[in-house]
Amino acid sequence: MTQQSNESTRRGFLDVFIGICSAITAAAVTIPGLMYLWPAAKGGAGGEVEVKGAKNLAKGESEILQVKGKAVLVVRTSSGFDAYSAICPHLGCLVKWEGVRKEFLCPCHAAVFDSKGRVVSGPAPGPLSPYKVKEVGDKVFVSAV
Numbered sequence: 001m002t003q004q005s006n007e008s009t010r011r012g013f014l015d016v017f018i019g020i021c022s023a024i025t026a027a028a029v030t031i032p033g034l035m036y037l038w039p040a041a042k043g044g045a046g047g048e049v050e051v052k053g054a055k056n057l058a059k060g061e062s063e064i065l066q067v068k069g070k071a072v073l074v075v076r077t078s079s080g081f082d083a084y085s086a087i088c089p090h091l092g093c094l095v096k097w098e099g100v101r102k103e104f105l106c107p108c109h110a111a112v113f114d115s116k117g118r119v120v121s122g123p124a125p126g127p128l129s130p131y132k133v134k135e136v137g138d139k140v141f142v143s144a145v
């Protein structure tokens, strides 16, 4: 092999290696971000969405799903289930349920909502929208009000 051929082979290998490393890095950054933004359960395009595993939720725990393409948080309370939009009315970030504090928190600008979705503090201009919850036997369904 000539010296030029060796350099060409080495350069080709480095180009492929750098390309693979770049693709892995891009996937490692992008996939967790998309998983955070995309709720676990997508639900159907129709009105009612079953809360899978709702009966396995302990009191104070929550589950996020989609109802008609909108993220919704379902919370198990001492008397049943409540459901509210998981979209912060300030600028649209996903809020989280803090079971210990019994509050919804928005990580973007620190809006706080009580267990009924009412604004406690922060820049949110209004409450979290409520969703209708229906229990049928062991199943729990959520739909828009």
Ligand code: FES
Pocket: 088, 089, 090, 091, 092, 093, 106, 107, 108, 109, 110, 111, 122, 123, 124
């Ligand atoms: S988006 Fe929730 S407080 Fe700003």
